Amino acid sequence: MGFSAPDEALLDGLALGTDYAITYPAVCFVGLGRDQPVEIAGVAYVVREVRALGDGTERRATLTRV
Numbered sequence: 001m002g003f004s005a006p007d008e009a010l011l012d013g014l015a016l017g018t019d020y021a022i023t024y025p026a027v028c029f030v031g032l033g034r035d036q037p038v039e040i041a042g043v044a045y046v047v048r049e050v051r052a053l054g055d056g057t058e059r060r061a062t063l064t065r066v
Contacts, residue, residue, distance in 0.1 A: 001028065003040055020045060020063040023053065032061060 001024040010017045022040070032038075038045045038061070045063035053060055 001025075018065075020065060021060055022063065023058060023060045026052070026057050026059050029059070029061075032059070037066075038063060 001022060003020075003022050005018050005020050009015075022038070032047060032050055034047055034049060036047045038047060044066045046066055048062045048064055050059055050061045052058070
């Protein structure tokens with residue numbers, strides 16, 4: 001599993017936001033979907049979207065910190 005939190009330029013570069021995401025094998029977290037809570041290192045997030053990557057053996061879930 002991988003966790004990323006890269007900064008993203010918003011409002012034509014006037015502000016920065018963080019785009020939280022996890023990548024994981026499709027056989028893990030089966031059934032993970034939108035609006036489900038996730039906790040990573042004691043921090044709570046909610047799943048915004050889950051997408052298959054490449055040949056479908058890996059997934060990427062974008063998250064919102066709560």
